[in-house]
Amino acid sequence: xxxxxxxxxxxSVRRSYSLGDVVVEALRGLTLDIAAGEYIAIMGPSxxxxxxxxxxxxxxxxxTSGRYLLGGTDISSLDDDSLSExxxxxxxxxxxSYNLIQQLNVLENIEVPLFYQGRSDKEAREIAIGLAKxxxxxxxxxxxxxxxxxxxxxxxxxxxxxxxxxxxxLADEATGNLDSGSGRExxxxxxxxxxxxxxxxxxxxxxxxxxxxxxxVRLRDGQLESDNRR
Amino acid sequence: xxxxxEGASYEAQEQIKSLGAQNIIIRSVxxxxxxxxxxxxxxxxxxxxxxxxxxxxxxxxxxxxxxxVPARVMREYVWNITVRVDAEVVGTVSWYPTMRNxxxxxxxxxxxxxxxxxxNVCALGSEMARRLFPMETPxxxxxxxxxxxxxxxxxxxxxxxxxxxxxxxxxxxQSVDRMFIPLSTAKQRYGEILFKNRSGSFxxxxxxxxxxxxxxxxxxxxxxxxxxxKDLMERNHKKKDYDVVVPLELLRQKEKTxxxxxxxxxxxxxxSLLVGGIGIMNIMLANVxxxxxxxxxxxxxxxxxxxxxxxxLIEAVLLSGVGGALGVLLGVAIPFAVSAxxxxxxxxxxWSPLAAFTISALVGVIFGLYPALRAAxxxxxxxxRHE
Numbered sequence: 230x231x232x233x234x235x236x237x238x239x240x241s242v243r244r245s246y247s248l249g250d251v252v253v254e255a256l257r258g259l260t261l262d263i264a265a266g267e268y269i270a271i272m273g274p275s276x277x278x279x280x281x282x283x284x285x286x287x288x289x290x291x292x293t294s295g296r297y298l299l300g301g302t303d304i305s306s307l308d309d310d311s312l313s314e315x316x317x318x319x320x321x322x323x324x325x326s327y328n329l330i331q332q333l334n335v336l337e338n339i340e341v342p343l344f345y346q347g348r349s350d351k352e353a354r355e356i357a358i359g360l361a362k363x364x365x366x367x368x369x370x371x372x373x374x375x376x377x378x379x380x381x382x383x384x385x386x387x388x389x390x391x392x393x394x395x396x397x398x399l400a401d402e403a404t405g406n407l408d409s410g411s412g413r414e415x416x417x418x419x420x421x422x423x424x425x426x427x428x429x430x431x432x433x434x435x436x437x438x439x440x441x442x443x444x445x446v447r448l449r450d451g452q453l454e455s456d457n458r459r
Numbered sequence: 460x461x462x463x464x465e466g467a468s469y470e471a472q473e474q475i476k477s478l479g480a481q482n483i484i485i486r487s488v489x490x491x492x493x494x495x496x497x498x499x500x501x502x503x504x505x506x507x508x509x510x511x512x513x514x515x516x517x518x519x520x521x522x523x524x525x526x527x528v529p530a531r532v533m534r535e536y537v538w539n540i541t542v543r544v545d546a547e548v549v550g551t552v553s554w555y556p557t558m559r560n561x562x563x564x565x566x567x568x569x570x571x572x573x574x575x576x577x578x579n580v581c582a583l584g585s586e587m588a589r590r591l592f593p594m595e596t597p598x599x600x601x602x603x604x605x606x607x608x609x610x611x612x613x614x615x616x617x618x619x620x621x622x623x624x625x626x627x628x629x630x631x632x633q634s635v636d637r638m639f640i641p642l643s644t645a646k647q648r649y650g651e652i653l654f655k656n657r658s659g660s661f662x663x664x665x666x667x668x669x670x671x672x673x674x675x676x677x678x679x680x681x682x683x684x685x686x687x688x689k690d691l692m693e694r695n696h697k698k699k700d701y702d703v704v705v706p707l708e709l710l711r712q713k714e715k716t717x718x719x720x721x722x723x724x725x726x727x728x729x730x731s732l733l734v735g736g737i738g739i740m741n742i743m744l745a746n747v748x749x750x751x752x753x754x755x756x757x758x759x760x761x762x763x764x765x766x767x768x769x770x771x772l773i774e775a776v777l778l779s780g781v782g783g784a785l786g787v788l789l790g791v792a793i794p795f796a797v798s799a800x801x802x803x804x805x806x807x808x809x810w811s812p813l814a815a816f817t818i819s820a821l822v823g824v825i826f827g828l829y830p831a832l833r834a835a836x837x838x839x840x841x842x843x844r845h846e
Contacts, residue, residue: 284840287759289758289759289839289840289843290840309763309764310763310764310765313758313761313762313763313764314761314763316758316759316760316761317760317761317762318761322759322760324843328752328755328756328759328843329756330753330756330757341756341757341760342760342761345757345760345761345762345763345766346761389760393761
């Protein structure tokens with residue numbers, strides 16, 4: 230891939246929802262490029278379109294108009310199966326409420342995306358064990374999510390997001406549910422991952438969390454307010 | 460349910476088969492009261508039934524008739540010294556057992572030589588043999604009817620009936636046992652006129668033959684031949700003093716009733732299947748709603764719609780499969796219980812548990828499809844937001 234070409238490229242993206250007769254415009258022509266290896270925080274007050282943007286970036290939703298290129302592929306023109314494929318292979322999700330599957334243990338949770346890619350059980354198990362060690366959970370590999378603390382659960386979620394070695398990691402208020410200690414640990418992990426070359430996009434309204442990133446993008450009313458590199 | 464139905468019809472079919480599928484049975488019937496008054500005013504001898512000429516006519520004119528078994532039936536007391544049994548004494552021919560599928564269990568049936576000579580020999584029905592000779596074999600012994608003694612040469616097999624003969628006393632009322640003697644002997648000993656002294660009234664009857672069995676060479680011709688026989692009998696008998704029974708026709712009728720019975724039982728089963736299927740659909744819909752968030756997570760992690768459909772479909776089939784397995788176990792156990800408790804015959808065909816299991820799994824697929832598709836069609840964003 231051409232290193233000069235942005236890994237994520239939004240070109241005058243609009244997204245509107247119709248609620249009955251009223252049409253709500255969540256994003257009003259947003260243009261944004263993100264290069265490989267960046268660590269970027271998207272910030273803004275609630276209702277500014279952060280979540281909508283994250284859903285679009287995560288290929289869970291499609292723009293009403295405009296173009297979204299992820300690693301050179303135009304997402305707007307893909308069908309549901311191809312979008313699922315991209316979510317599984319190129320993107321890693323980290324949610325505020327961890328979103329682990331309760332009936333599966335740590336290793337099985339990490340293996341879920343690999344399962345949908347049709348990897349063999351043995352290969353998936355090796356990857357999962359490697360990642361569990363990387364996030365420091367080698368002693369809790371057969372525990373169920375409810376047996377783990379919030380910080381530990383979020384680390385499982387990060388390991389799961391890393392399982393398919395994605396182009397981009399998307400974190401939605403990843404520290405929002407955690408105490409400050411665990412939050413710091415998670416942010417430390419993010420720094421480490423970014424240092425290792427992962428592109429990281431996180432959504433937060435906590436400025437102290439945003440400070441950790443290298444670029445802060447602020448949104449207001451579905452439009453770009455500021456874009457500061459540091 | 461089908462096992463019980465199968466068993467019930469099996470019993471009836473066995474009884475009819477014992478009469479022989481290729482046979483046509485003609486019985487003499489005493490004319491009904493009003494006919495008797497007009498035709499028998501002054502004559503004290505009641506003359507009715509099948510005549511010897513009827514047999515020769517049937518044999519001579521109807522093609523396809525192989526053999527004919529004529530029989531005279533007399534109701535008599537049969538004695539062994541002091542033991543008495545009320546029985547039907549049947550005067551017939553030596554090929555009766557093969558024709559009527561009623562085999563000899565012990566000894567032999569009387570032979571053609573016995574018949575030609577008009578010997579006093581007899582074959583006893585199994586039940587009367589047991590009651591007349593409780594302690595010893597009846598073969599070679601003699602039984603007495605009126606003033607005549609008959610040598611026992613054989614004992615017949617019990618007539619196939621459900622499970623009647625458990626105590627002896629009770630079954631004696633169900634069926635009158637038959638004792639077989641050569642037709643020629645019967646003619647010599649009894650003549651053509653029978654005296655009956657029943658419940659105070661004295662009757663004289665002239666009956667040549669009480670029962671004639673006509674065997675047809677090909678089962679497909681049975682119905683045609685029976686029509687010809689009915690026609691021939693109608694032309695030669697002014698009164699309806701006979702009755703033509705076609706076991707094959709009865710068998711067909713029984714099969715028809717069996718089919719209706721099975722349809723009724725089957726539709727009950729189908730309705731319960733439908734109810735069960737809707738139950739599964741309900742459970743799966745609740746399950747899908749409850750796990751909306753999990754569906755969202757899986758979709759975000761790369762699950763295609765197909766993967767989600769498959770997951771919930773497998774769960775539905777597992778659910779209905781376990782139900783089906785339990786149902787098959789019950790379905791095998793209940794007929795046994797019914798056989799044991801209700802004294803009914805039940806038959807479990809090999810394919811019915813297999814079919815039942817397959818159908819229940821199929822119900823899982825059919826009724827699980829809608830909830831599974833609903834799960835797959837969910838918007839991932841909405842699903843992830845779901846609490």
